[in-house]
Amino acid sequence: MANEKVAVVSHVTEKSERDDELARIFSAYTVCATIWLIFATAVGVLLALKFVYPDLLVASPELTFGRLRPIHTNDTFYAWASPGLIGLALYIAAKSSGTRLYSAKLAWVTLILLNVAAICGTVALDLGYNHGAQEYREWLWWIRVILGAGLVTAAWNMIATVAHREGKDIYLSNWYTIGGTLWTIVIVIVTLIPWYQHGLGQVAVQGYYMHNAVGMWFTPLSLGVFYYALPKVMNRPIYSYSLGIFAFWTNLTFYPLLGAHHFLFSPLPWWLQTTAIVASVAMLVPVWGGSANYLMTMRGRPERLHRTAAMFILVGVLGYLLGSTQGTVEAFRSLQDVWHFTNYTVGHSHLTMYGFVTFAIWGGIYALLPRATGKEPNNLMLGIHFWLATVGIIVYVMALSIGGTIQGLDWINGDPFIQSVVDMAPYWLWRSVGGTLMFLSHLVFAWNVWVMTYRRSPEARRVAGPVQAGA
Numbered sequence: 001m002a003n004e005k006v007a008v009v010s011h012v013t014e015k016s017e018r019d020d021e022l023a024r025i026f027s028a029y030t031v032c033a034t035i036w037l038i039f040a041t042a043v044g045v046l047l048a049l050k051f052v053y054p055d056l057l058v059a060s061p062e063l064t065f066g067r068l069r070p071i072h073t074n075d076t077f078y079a080w081a082s083p084g085l086i087g088l089a090l091y092i093a094a095k096s097s098g099t100r101l102y103s104a105k106l107a108w109v110t111l112i113l114l115n116v117a118a119i120c121g122t123v124a125l126d127l128g129y130n131h132g133a134q135e136y137r138e139w140l141w142w143i144r145v146i147l148g149a150g151l152v153t154a155a156w157n158m159i160a161t162v163a164h165r166e167g168k169d170i171y172l173s174n175w176y177t178i179g180g181t182l183w184t185i186v187i188v189i190v191t192l193i194p195w196y197q198h199g200l201g202q203v204a205v206q207g208y209y210m211h212n213a214v215g216m217w218f219t220p221l222s223l224g225v226f227y228y229a230l231p232k233v234m235n236r237p238i239y240s241y242s243l244g245i246f247a248f249w250t251n252l253t254f255y256p257l258l259g260a261h262h263f264l265f266s267p268l269p270w271w272l273q274t275t276a277i278v279a280s281v282a283m284l285v286p287v288w289g290g291s292a293n294y295l296m297t298m299r300g301r302p303e304r305l306h307r308t309a310a311m312f313i314l315v316g317v318l319g320y321l322l323g324s325t326q327g328t329v330e331a332f333r334s335l336q337d338v339w340h341f342t343n344y345t346v347g348h349s350h351l352t353m354y355g356f357v358t359f360a361i362w363g364g365i366y367a368l369l370p371r372a373t374g375k376e377p378n379n380l381m382l383g384i385h386f387w388l389a390t391v392g393i394i395v396y397v398m399a400l401s402i403g404g405t406i407q408g409l410d411w412i413n414g415d416p417f418i419q420s421v422v423d424m425a426p427y428w429l430w431r432s433v434g435g436t437l438m439f440l441s442h443l444v445f446a447w448n449v450w451v452m453t454y455r456r457s458p459e460a461r462r463v464a465g466p467v468q469a470g471a
């Protein structure tokens with residue numbers, strides 16, 4: 001009960017005057033991230049079309065699948081989702097602590113480092129310079145050092161801001177955002193140290209990295225955004241502060257152990273694979289606990305869901321619940337027997353990184369950016385963004401889940417490989433349809449970001465003072 005009070009107090013004591021420098025920083029992070037979202041997902045659409053028209057744009061090596069795929073994945077991760085989440089985390093650190101950002105300069109340095117890393121990484125990958133087939137760490141080592149430096153400066157700024165807070169308690173969101181940033185710095189360092197990365201050592205590190213990049217970075221930051229934005233848009237405190245803390249510690253306990261579930265049936269020790277399966281099942285504790293917390297906060301207020309940031313947060317929470325539970329199911333040996341190496345996994349990646357993380361970022365931006373800048377997006381445009389993205393991701397995930405299962409069963413049956421390609425063809429077409437809708441939604445989002453940040457027009461309603469809680 002005392003903890004519930006902390007949650008309410010945190011929102012009440014928050015500084016209410018507008019902080020123009022913070023608004024400028026938050027806007028710049030959002031605008032940069034949005035530009036990268038459009039670039040990275042234009043590449044995603046091209047990749048999707050290459051499955052339907054295999055001869056599309058193959059003349060130059062710069063446009064081949066092998067070079068463009070890591071550009072898509074690294075840019076959605078480190079140029080869209082990372083700056084999008086860091087911009088939100090810095091804003092939340094200052095506002096929930098009732099203080100100013102520790103250093104505006106440092107925030108600009110972080111943004112520059114992230115953008116420099118993304119530009120260098122993209123150009124290098126397209127010219128064929130990479131770290132090899134190490135998923136999500138294909139960037140050359142020195143580019144990952146620049147990315148790491150961006151994370152260190154972001155963590156420093158968040159911690160120093162929260163250290164100057166008005167009250168005694170650290171608001172729950174900051175546990176997640178600061179915890180996630182610190183864990184990720186550890187993960188980046190582990191993957192930069194070369195000594196043990198040979199043979200199976202490299203496989204173990206790769207499993208650790210690729211899953212923790214998702215689970216110890218994007219997941220806690222997105223959950224931290226929910227814990228701050230949701231009480232705002234629902235105009236009530238979070239259902240249970242204690243449950244939020246419990247989910248935080250259980251996430252930290254189980255997540256680092258599950259990376260090896262990407263390498264079931266590989267030569268990695270059997271006990272390590274089994275440990276990863278057990279940890280994958282244990283993840284149901286923070287996932288269901290956290291999701292219940294958000295859904296209970298939203299209960300009984302359907303009117304708040306109509307064309308507000310809450311719609312995006314609701315889809316984000318459902319994406320978290322479904323995508324993570326699906327991850328647990330996929331970790332069982334009997335089911336991975338069917339789905340491993342198939343397009344089912346690509347559907348899972350998009351359910352989590354798009355249905356959960358990307359929707360969480362959108363929900364956070366729509367809930368908080370208008371409060372920072374005083375400019376609200378047009379309701380209709382918000383609805384168009386929402387429906388294009390939601391229908392798009394449902395089509396995308398359904399197509400690859402059904403197609404991927406058929407593909408896996410074909411392989412188990414011992415059918416000729418080309419049979420599985422023929423069977424997948426209609427599902428790849430549907431993936432392109434879903435992906436195109438998603439991409440169109442990003443253009444609408446970009447327009448909304450423009451309206452919420454730099455656009456000066458009557459449509460961009462200037463709100464005198466801070467927006468009412470939950471408006």
Ligand code: HEM
Pocket residue numbers: 041042044045047048069072073076077080081343345346347349350353354357358434435436438439
């Ligand atoms: C217009 C939207 C998008 C389209 C059309 C799209 C398309 C694609 C395609 C075609 C692939 C290659 C799949 C393969 O190798 O079989 C891919 C991979 C991937 N994409 Fe996207 N994508 C989109 C948005 C996103 C976003 C926003 C994120 C993350 C924030 C993301 C994360 C990933 C990841 C993690 C993979 C690797 C999947 C795996 O290996 O399991 N995508 N995407």
